Amino acid sequence: MNTNIRFPEIKPLKIERYAKIISTGVGLPDRVVTNQDIIDTYGIIATDRAVRYSVGIIERRWVEDEKLEDLVAMAISQCLDRAGVGIDSVDRIIYSRLLGDYQIPATSIGALRKLGARAGIPAFDMTCACSGFMHALDLAIRYIDSGDDYVLVIGGGITSKGIQKWKHPNQKTVFLFGDAVVAMLIGCSEVKHFLASYLMTNHLLYDNAFIPFGTKTSKRRCKNRTRVIQHECSKRRCGSSKLC
DSSP: OOOOOOOOOOOBOOOSSEEEEEEEEEEOOSOEEEHHHHHHHHTOSOOHHHHHHHHOOOEEEOOSSOOHHHHHHHHHHHHHHHHTOOGGGOOEEEEEOSSOSSSSSOHHHHHHHHHTOOSOOOEEEEOOGGGHHHHHHHHHHHHHHTTOSEEEEEEEEOOHHHHHHHSSOOTTTGGGOOOEEEEEEEEEESSOOOOBOOOOOOGGGTTSSOOOOSSOOOHHHHHHHHHHHHHHHHHTTOOOSSOO
């Protein structure tokens, strides 16, 4: 890998108003899916024991009728109940997501509606893939420093819908995906709990993973995607080049 990128040095957090984790919460769908369930459903040549050994996963949750905003609201409710803080006392909500119920409006706003918030709380979604929660937490710490008393950081989402609809998932990655949302309430503190924040980006890995759902998709990716679609459709003998 090219290492000609100069990454930033680790520096202490220059903040005067400290932050701490007050409480956490989780939103889970009801359906539990075991490794054996996936093996049987998709005819995968593998064993539960092998999956546990290779990725360390025994089971995961997959949605049925639940929407993402339902899981977000569930996680927020549990988090705030544990802290004894009402939703209208929250100064800001940051949701790091992969995919939302929609591109717009933000899923965090849908959760506020579902929770019946009466205050016009600033809420926004951000997309940074696997590192997103750390970026959101970094922002929350800085918002506390700038005057916020409570900031909700949300992470996670729904990844199984595509697998369940496609019917022929990638056998190497299908066991990794589960559905859940977590919430963390950040508040002010007299003691410095967060000592440093180190975030960096390596743009040379830009093409390692992508979701072709935007304004730019290369011809190479389109051609590869079309071949996959045609291959899957031919296996179903529908004679169509579209998703069946």
